[in-house]
Every structure is written in structure tokens, then in C-alpha cells.
Amino acid sequence: MATGSTPEATVGEVQAELTALEDPKIRAVNERHGDDHGVNLTKLRALAKRLRTQPELARQLWATGDTASRLVAILVSRPKAYSESELDTMLREARVPKVHDWLLGYVVKKSPHVEALRTAWFDDPDPVVASAGWALTSDRVAKSPDGLDPSGLLDVIETDMKDAPDRLQWAMNACLATIGIHHPRYRSRAIEIGERLEVLKDYPTPPNCTSPYAPIWIDEIVRRQTSR
Structure with missing residues (x-):
């Protein structure tokens, strides 16, 4: 049963x-x-x-x-x-x-192996697998950043995001925005990187939805947080 x-x-x-x-x-x-x-x-x-x-x-x-x-x-x-x-x-x-996405959100994130998998996937040569490592890193940036190096993550994003394959680029861009939203110390640098690389700047965004373009995304979420 x-x-x-x-x-x-x-x-x-x-x-x-x-x-x-x-x-x-x-x-x-x-x-x-x-x-x-x-x-x-x-x-x-x-x-x-x-x-x-x-x-x-x-x-x-x-x-x-x-x-x-x-x-x-x-x-x-x-x-x-x-x-x-x-x-x-x-x-x-x-x-x-x-x-x-569901496997990451509903299973991997609730697994006792999540951190081991995050580190294993982060630099994987398969960009789809690497995108999972970046997605899990974004989750840690937001919820449990101890032990992470936001500056080092920004270095990698600055160097690699512009030419990354689509799904990996999307995950790296989300990490860029997450750093800017949750870590004021790195916010101006995150916005500057987003403005210079212009990744997803022209992404079609429906009305009442937040653009995935990192500078707009960061500013909008921070604005909501400070207006509560």
C-alpha cells in the first residue's frame, strides 16, 4: 500500500x-x-x-x-x-x-546530497548540467550564503555569461540578479556587470512581470523589499 x-x-x-x-x-x-x-x-x-x-x-x-x-x-x-x-x-x-526544473525544485533541493551535487555540477562541461549547479548556487546565495564567494561568482559571470549557451546563461544571469538583490555590498557591481553585458536586455516581458534583465530585476525586487 x-x-x-x-x-x-x-x-x-x-x-x-x-x-x-x-x-x-x-x-x-x-x-x-x-x-x-x-x-x-x-x-x-x-x-x-x-x-x-x-x-x-x-x-x-x-x-x-x-x-x-x-x-x-x-x-x-x-x-x-x-x-x-x-x-x-x-x-x-x-x-x-x-x-x-521540477527535479531540481522538488527533489534535489530536498535531498541530503544537494550541496555535493551543487559543487559537482557547477563546473560540469555539459552546459545543461552546469545550469543546475548555478541554479542551486543561486538558492544558496539567497538562503545560506556562508562559505560562498560572491565576488568570485561575479568574476565567473563577468567572464563567461555573455557567450554561455542559453540555459546556462539564464542560470548565471539569475545568480547575478540574486547576488545583487540579497547582498548590498555587491549590488552596484552586479548591476554594472548586467548593464555592460546586456544579457536578456531585450527579452520580451509580459505586462506586470519583472524583466529578467539583471539591472531591472535587481532594482525592482529591492524596491519592493524596501517599500514593505
Whole structure:
């Protein structure tokens, strides 16, 4: 039995439900962002909530390689059940952006191996894997910066961000903004680097959303914080 009174489901049963939820219009939108599935995420989350935590099912769903199945797998996982090696393998397999982001946010960040993985991934030659290291570094910059070197991070960003591949560039830019937002000592330098490199300066930003261009992002979040 799964947690509580929910009966254990099979991979086939879960995938049948996901197939029934498939919507071609949603798939078309998702595919423009590199996510190859057509399931409404609210409905997918509802399915996972009903299944509750099932670590073995999570492993089986992940092994299918199917994106929607992997998203459910992440939501029914027990983060502490995975070894460092397992999480490293999963991250390297997670080439779909939504799977990559959810794996980091819902599993890796809650794992006892998070710091070891952060340092291992940070300088990885695979830019998608390295982007995970930078995303975890941003999280530490904001929440537990002791032991980090913000100045050294800014040095790397200043040298490498402009020509980095898209997903790595995005993660480095987020780290740049996070340093500027959370560490006043480095704020002016972070803004100056952002202004000089102009990364994501022209990124199309919907109304009422904050631009990912670091100088604007930093100024806006700091303004909100000081106006509370």
C-alpha cells in the first residue's frame, strides 16, 4: 500500500490516465518551450496528489523516459530515498526543461546530497548540467550564503555569461540578479556587470512581470523589499 490508504498504482494505469488527459493544444504550447507533453499541469498535479508518495512507482515512471510520466514521478518521489549517484544520473537524463526544473525544485533541493551535487555540477562541461549547479548556487546565495564567494561568482559571470549557451546563461544571469538583490555590498557591481553585458536586455516581458534583465530585476525586487 502507498502512504495512507491509497492503493499502489501501476505504471500502465498512470500512463493510461495521462493519455486520457492529453490535449493537443496544450502540447503545441508546451513544445514551443521544449516541453514534449500535452497534459494540463493542474490535472497532472491532481493525479500525483491522489497517488501520494510512492518511491518505487516514482522510479518506474522515471524509467519510462516519458515526460508526463517523469513529472508525476517527481511529485510522488521521496527525495531522501535517492542516492547521490541516482540523482546525478537523473539530472543528466532530464533534458526537457520542465522535468529539469521540477527535479531540481522538488527533489534535489530536498535531498541530503544537494550541496555535493551543487559543487559537482557547477563546473560540469555539459552546459545543461552546469545550469543546475548555478541554479542551486543561486538558492544558496539567497538562503545560506556562508562559505560562498560572491565576488568570485561575479568574476565567473563577468567572464563567461555573455557567450554561455542559453540555459546556462539564464542560470548565471539569475545568480547575478540574486547576488545583487540579497547582498548590498555587491549590488552596484552586479548591476554594472548586467548593464555592460546586456544579457536578456531585450527579452520580451509580459505586462506586470519583472524583466529578467539583471539591472531591472535587481532594482525592482529591492524596491519592493524596501517599500514593505
